[in-house]
Amino acid sequence: MDLAARLEEIVGTANVLTGDAIGDDYAHDETLTATPTTPAHVVRPGSADEVAAVLTAAAEAGVPVTARGSGSGLSGSAVPREDGILVSFERMNEILEIDTVNHVAVVQPGVTLTELEAATAEVGMVYPVYPGELSASLGGNVNTNAGGMRAVKYGVTRHHVLGLEAVLPTGETIRTGGKFVKASTGYDLTQLIVGSEGTLALVTEAILKLQPRMTEQATVLAPFPDLASVATAVPKVVGSGIGALILEYIDALTMGAITYTADLQLGVPDEVKEKSQAYLVVMLENNSAQRLAEDVEAVGELLSELGALDVYSLPGGAARKLIEAREKAFFTAKGAGADDIIDTVLPRAALPEFFAKVLEIAQGSQTLVVGCGHAGDGNVHLAVFQKDAEVRHRVLHDLFSAGMALGGAISGEHGIGREKKQHFLDLEDPAKIELMKRIKQAFDPRGILNPGVLFDA
Amino acid sequence: MDLAARLEEIVGTANVLTGDAIGDDYAHDETLTATPTTPAHVVRPGSADEVAAVLTAAAEAGVPVTARGSGSGLSGSAVPREDGILVSFERMNEILEIDTVNHVAVVQPGVTLTELEAATAEVGMVYPVYPGELSASLGGNVNTNAGGMRAVKYGVTRHHVLGLEAVLPTGETIRTGGKFVKASTGYDLTQLIVGSEGTLALVTEAILKLQPRMTEQATVLAPFPDLASVATAVPKVVGSGIGALILEYIDALTMGAITYTADLQLGVPDEVKEKSQAYLVVMLENNSAQRLAEDVEAVGELLSELGALDVYSLPGGAARKLIEAREKAFFTAKGAGADDIIDTVLPRAALPEFFAKVLEIAQGSQTLVVGCGHAGDGNVHLAVFQKDAEVRHRVLHDLFSAGMALGGAISGEHGIGREKKQHFLDLEDPAKIELMKRIKQAFDPRGILNPGVLFDA
The missing domain is CATH 3.30.70.3450 (Alpha-Beta Plaits)
Known part of the structure; x- marks a missing residue:
């Protein structure tokens, strides 16, 4: 049986798209620089069991798999591979539970922030993580460790994910964490999967911590x-x-x-x-x-x-x-013709020095660099206006390098994905990269999950 | 050169103890059930470089290494191996920095909670994690993901560790995270090492988030x-x-x-x-x-x-x-002759049902089970009075099993260590255990760090 037929058997014919049936939206996320890429197949599973069967089939065929929520990412980690399967979570979009005693929501990955906001408002609770784009899915938020404006008070996605159901590339389904804020029972698999940009496991359910909604x-x-x-x-x-x-x-x-x-x-x-x-x-x-x-x-x-x-x-x-x-500052920057955006994070005390560096790098390269950001978190969002790709690469390298020299990291909340990967590989400690690759291997021995994201395939 | 000589060359003769020179304290932590074990060598390094050299020497000799802070742990994860090296962090006890702009403390692992409390009070800040035992070291707290009474408001150790310096069993020293609350730049190695009970890396420095101290x-x-x-x-x-x-x-x-x-x-x-x-x-x-x-x-x-x-x-x-x-409830229970204590965590909504189960298990086994706990977190601390080791093992199994059936986990904050390992291996999903073992392998290919903790050696 060929792969397409097997996928149709798993999720039903209507939920496998191949060739021209694949809409343009599946080929990209919101990253300014990524090349849209149509995958070989789009699969729309309806359950964790179907996701597990898809991963098993992909592993046997040696075909790469990329996960997609709403496609609002800014690092290219939801951009599929030409030869690969795009698993779209659009059908797994149920809020399974708003639990007002344990103060958690249990959601499928395709639920959007807008939907969760409406459901929690009804019971006087709130999921306080507030990235700019409210059409974003919770699955995408979990995979990029999305942040946003309220992080200074409430923290980021990571701090609100109490547990996961996730399918490993080996086809096994695990449940991590639970409806509680703490555990010391083996390695924290929840926190390892959060922010892993679809390279370690496919998240099929998340337990999210809610807060009382202030009036x-x-x-x-x-x-x-x-x-x-x-x-x-x-x-x-x-x-x-x-x-x-x-x-x-x-x-x-x-x-x-x-x-x-x-x-x-x-x-x-x-x-x-x-x-x-x-x-x-x-x-x-x-x-x-x-x-x-x-x-x-x-x-x-x-x-x-x-x-x-x-x-x-x-x-x-x-x-x-x-x-x-x-x-909407991102879309404003995009509309104004920004060529790239970055979201370096650094110790907030280092912001004045970093801003001086930014000015120096911008002036030295005749690049316009403007921005805004989460000042309380030291998370600087910059729009970079520089048409020349080579100069722009150098500018980004210098900006990231300046941030890291001040004790920062390349991305506060957007992720590395495909698009910032080269900078990550150039600037990050090789011992850490090698360790991360070994962790990747521990989850995904065949390397089928999102190859080319974070590391080279 | 034999191992003892090599260790002396690394940390100095005065900082290697062998044989009778090893005091009783190094043989145990505060776990009620662990068998005190004197290690072959106690080493007291003074720097991350020395720790790295010790790990390299241990790896070459194939000798196990156990880390020790203040020895106040409750899971046996700081109890050394008879044939092993105990790395005691008592000399690495400096508060390197209280940074009142970024609101972090940078500490060596041997710093105690009491010392950090005094230093932060001076500048109107607080490290709000508050486990019962204030003589505990921050290194130990990081390794067990210590919790305590204030978790309902501030979270646990995990939520306050922003970055680490850690020595890998391969001898490499890495720096993770930084003086910022968020990043999406590769896998979160900080969160993976927190709570790993000394099995993945030796922590030589921690960046801890501080809060404004309320008056x-x-x-x-x-x-x-x-x-x-x-x-x-x-x-x-x-x-x-x-x-x-x-x-x-x-x-x-x-x-x-x-x-x-x-x-x-x-x-x-x-x-x-x-x-x-x-x-x-x-x-x-x-x-x-x-x-x-x-x-x-x-x-x-x-x-x-x-x-x-x-x-x-x-x-x-x-x-x-x-x-x-x-x-001091633990010491009260100990003084009253408690034979073991547990700290199961579960969804707080499940507490009434769990308490009913506890009563049933206690009565059915003629065991006295009393307790207290962090009600806001669903973290139940129980003292178990049952002299018969076999019956007690069964009681613990049933208590953990009841908690897990209600969506809980074995330990909220004490850890698994050596002493709850059998229950962990018996009750936890084998797919998760195998995944954790592969992660362990990714960090520690020779298996020298704390073998016998979490998993069998």
Whole structure:
């Protein structure tokens, strides 16, 4: 029996696509630089058992397998191989359980953040991880360890995945962790699979930690003279213990672009705008309106002391729009013709020095580099405008290298995938790369899961 | 050159102990059931380079290596092998840095929790993980993924380890993570090493996340008619969003023992005591005395609604003593002649059913089983009084099995080590055990690190 026939037997004829039946969407994710690639087969399994049978068939045929959620990734790790199978989780999109006693959601990988948000809101809970793109699937979030704006308070995907059902490339299905926040019972397979970009196992179910949903939110916007003064202010805001939900910096060019695109008036007078090269956005939440008002006042005073040119408490509508516009910064950069984006992470104390380095690298290569990012986390999102691929590669190398020299890592939340792999292999400690390859081998002795992602195939 | 001579060359003659020079303390940890074992050599390295050289020498000689911090572990994972080297980290006990901008501490493995508490208090920060035994070393905490009473608010060791320096059994030294809370740059080696009980690598440095230290604390004690009603109340307290620092349950027998041992008067009238089979202890913290007072009142009202027989706001001195006494519950149980202790973790919603099972297992085997635990985390600490080793083994098997059937895991924070290994091998999914063994092989191809811990040697 040929592979296509076997796959049809497993998931049903309607759920195997081959050749021209494969839509363009399956060929790419949102990475700016990846080459769209149509796989040999798209398979849409309906259960973990079907996923296991698909992996067994693929292993026997020696055919590579790539997993896909919503295709909103930014590292190319969901871009299939021409000779491979793309396993699309679009049919495995059920919220299996919202458990209000253990405070967890149990979801299939194809569930989107939007769907989970709606389901948790109904019961007064929240899954607080908040990456920009809410059409993203939880399976994709788990595989890239997605982060987002609320990480400064709640952490990232990793901190909310309590357990997994996952199919190994050997065809075995395992369950890791559970509906509890801690265990010391052997190696933490959950945490190893989170962020592995589809190279170790296919996630078929995730147990996600929920938080009580706070009722009140407020947003403070503070223009600062420059990025360095924003970076200096951030640790003091975190250290104050006020527990900010969001601490974003936005440079003046990016703020101009996203407010223009969103047609958004924030009420910052021109004379302040002119003096401001960078903005800090602080969002607070609370269950008590009175406590929230007190906290807003305290943060305002603190930011003034820390050199803010002014402090604005944004009305609800404007605040929501600003956060939405910030979420869409990637698409704004894309629309403006950005050639690549990066999301280096580094110790937040090193931000001023890193920003100086960025300026130096940009000027030295006649490249436009602008951005925004999760200031509380030291996670810098930069849009790189440089048409020449060779110069751009060098610029990225230099930016990553500068971040790593300051104690950082290449990616805070987007992942390495195919597209940042060369930089990862060039810059990361070879002993760690070799160790990771041996771990990969422990999971996937035949190397069928996402070859070419993280490492060379 | 023989091994002893080579070790002396690496760490200096004074830092290698052999034969009678090896003190009794090196032969054991605090596990009730482990057989004390004197190793062939105790080595006390002073640097990561020395650790690497020791591991290289051990690998060449094919001699097993066990790491030891303070020896306060409860799973036997720091108990050396008769033919092996015990690497004691007592000389690597420096706090290298308290970084108040990035909010991290960088510590050597031999630093104790007491030392870190003093150093962070000076700068208004706190390392919030709070296992019972404060003489424990951070290296030991990292290797067992230690938990403790504050996990319900702050999580466990795993959630605070941002990066490591670790020596692989191949002799290579790697640095993982960094002074940042997130990364998506290859497999998370930090999280894999945390909780691996000295079987994958020797940790020589850890970057630990700190939190702002809150100034105000308050403690509420609520007697309940039975364990089931405590277990029912706990999810509602967590779900209220009040953010309790501590949520401990203590059964009446254990409460009697620890208050008697500590000579502690809590002001609970006899007529309430007589009706109460279980207590809930709720600790709250805040930077504002007024907010704290409001929260104490709100929790008190909530607990009354949830069936508490009464609610007592404990004065500072009594509260501190009660928490201290609770921390020492293990030693109280030990002093009372407990034959073993376990720390099963399970979904908190399953606690009432688990408690019913425990009673059934205890009565069916004529075993006394009493306890306390981290109710907010579903982490149940039980002292088992049963002299007959065979019956006791069966009781533990049944308790673990009951917990796992309810979606739990064998150990929440103590680890598997040597002493719970047989239960782990008997009860855990063989596919996961085999995968863990392959991961072990990826780190430690010669199997020199802590053989006999987690798996059979």
